[in-house]
Amino acid sequence: MYRLRLFASRHSRSFERIYTLLEGAMVAMDPVFRRVGYRRVEAVLTPIERLVKSLLFDCRMCGQCVLSSTGMSCPMNCPKGLRNGPCGGVRPGGFCEVKPQMRCVWVEAWSGATRMRHGEQISIVLPPVDHSLKGSSAWLRAAREKAEVRRAAKEAQRTTLARAFDDAREHEPSSAPLAPEPETSVEASRERRT
Numbered sequence: 001m002y003r004l005r006l007f008a009s010r011h012s013r014s015f016e017r018i019y020t021l022l023e024g025a026m027v028a029m030d031p032v033f034r035r036v037g038y039r040r041v042e043a044v045l046t047p048i049e050r051l052v053k054s055l056l057f058d059c060r061m062c063g064q065c066v067l068s069s070t071g072m073s074c075p076m077n078c079p080k081g082l083r084n085g086p087c088g089g090v091r092p093g094g095f096c097e098v099k100p101q102m103r104c105v106w107v108e109a110w111s112g113a114t115r116m117r118h119g120e121q122i123s124i125v126l127p128p129v130d131h132s133l134k135g136s137s138a139w140l141r142a143a144r145e146k147a148e149v150r151r152a153a154k155e156a157q158r159t160t161l162a163r164a165f166d167d168a169r170e171h172e173p174s175s176a177p178l179a180p181e182p183e184t185s186v187e188a189s190r191e192r193r194t
């Protein structure tokens, strides 16, 4: 699959678009996934992710995918396991010191990143691999984390609005909203008073 791996980093821009669409769709599916249960969804999704990504990227299922920060070149294919750039042994022509027949994954990563819309992410220092996540679905984790952040932001917005209604009534009754408040904010404000 080495050729497909090179193909992926040479078409990194298209894969970046596909990844963005896929992530958006998975984030939108969050309510469904929560109803079904993330564990069940993961059991179905992981084999699909493994198959697709092993074909395209020689994925090792580290569980913390960084392809979008590494020009769509998987750093886990580096024989030294380097996640933050190449070692000092890259051969002339961009070949690996340990496997001279293979292009350095970081040389591919750099050229892939130059084609991507958010290729500048390659300069962000990546944390060490958490081996406890090996074999899990990175797609699902990333989408779930994003969905949780969005939910928390919405919740914070709702609470701020509810507080604003409450304070307005207390300090200036005439500024209280004419429209009925959503039931959740009324309950929240009752709870705060008790």
Ligand code: SF4
Pocket (backbone or CB within 6 Å): 053, 057, 058, 059, 060, 061, 062, 063, 064, 065, 066, 067, 074, 075, 076, 138
């Ligand atoms: S970074 Fe991890 S999850 Fe992503 S392709 Fe490489 S091994 Fe697979």
